[in-house]
Amino acid sequence: MRRTRRPKSVLIVDDVEDNRRIYAMFLQFEGFEVTTAVDGHDALSQARAHPPDLVVMDLAIPGIDGWEVTRTLKRDGRTRAIPVIAVSGHALAGAEARARAAGCDAFLTKPCLPDTLSREIHRILKLRPRRGTRR
Incomplete structure (x- = not known):
């Protein structure tokens, strides 16, 4: 009997609806379970209630910004191990290091x-x- 694995879950945090929708549709097609959040408060609430396998974090979001949301997730024992990918228009020197x-x-x-x-x-x-996907 072959066991099916639970799809990996991704939380997409972005205040721009088009970005959320495009990333969500693409990742769902790739087999991921996707949830979305529009701001920092929503992101923290969702990550704590249903910890995803990974977070895609826009750093410039309203309310609590993505920098602080990430720091908060990494301080919390329930969410500390969740990987976070920052996606940002801030391509200035030092943004990646920050x-x-x-x-x-x-x-x-x-x-x-x-x-x-x-x-x-x-x-x-x-x-x-x-x-069937190119990598």
């Missing part, structure tokens, strides 16, 4: 193509790409 210092496991600059994000998620979660 994101990593906040606890991000990777940093991608916007605009970020969905397949680039998917490759990074697969790398961090140590997953094989789906058949």
Whole structure:
């Protein structure tokens, strides 16, 4: 009897609806279970209630920004081990180092193509790409 594995879950945090929708559709097609959050409070609430396998974090979100949300997740024993990928339009010198210092496991600059994000998620979660996809 073959056991089916639970799909990996990804929480996408971005205040821009188009970004959330595009990333969610692409990742769902890739077999991920996707939830979304529009701001820092929503992200923290969802991550604590239903910890995802990975968080995709826009750093410039309303309310609690992505930097602080990441620091808060990494301080909390329930969410500390969840990898966070920062996705940001802040491509200034030092932005990646600052994101990593906040606890991000990777940093991608916007605009970020969905397949680039998917490759990074697969790398961090140590997953094989789906058949028929280019990697």
